Amino acid sequence: MKRRAFFCFAIGAALTPRAAAANEPEMVVHKDPYCGCCEAWASAFADAGFAVDVRDEKDMEAVKKGLKVPPTLQGCHTATVEGYFLEGHVPLDTAFRLLKEKPALAGLAVAGMPKGSLGMGTDPGASYDVMAIPKNGGLPYVYASVRPT
Secondary structure, three states, X not given: OXXXXXXXXXXXXXXXXXXXXXXXXXXXXXXXXXXXXXXXXXXXXXXXXXXXXXXXXXXHHHHHHHHOOOHHHOEOOEEEEOOEEEEOOOOHHHHHXXXXXXXXXXXXXXOEOOOOOOOOOOOOOOOEEEEEEEOOOOOOEXXXXXXXX
């Protein structure tokens, strides 16, 4: 009987981490193989509890085009999570807000590589907008702003 109890305990312990992992948002990060800021951005999301799969892509333009990321709002890397895309250096708190509110958007974008944005070092003077891209093809609008404190 002790052997059976031990076996059941071992099976339960082995399954527990998988059950916890099932609650993590699953994110795929598409990036250029030679980009380091993308790795830093993805690591921040992994540290925040996301299950992150980083994929080096030979053709980032095709990834962005396939997700219909507007060319004027393209950033460094492109991630997908729970049916949305996150383009560029979208901050953690803004991504959490998106996943909580679940608006009718295709995704969020931070154009370019703003100094001080997540993955781009620290800069107390960081100032940039996170743009919302509607699913219906409407005009992008400011979803969140990052401004100096």
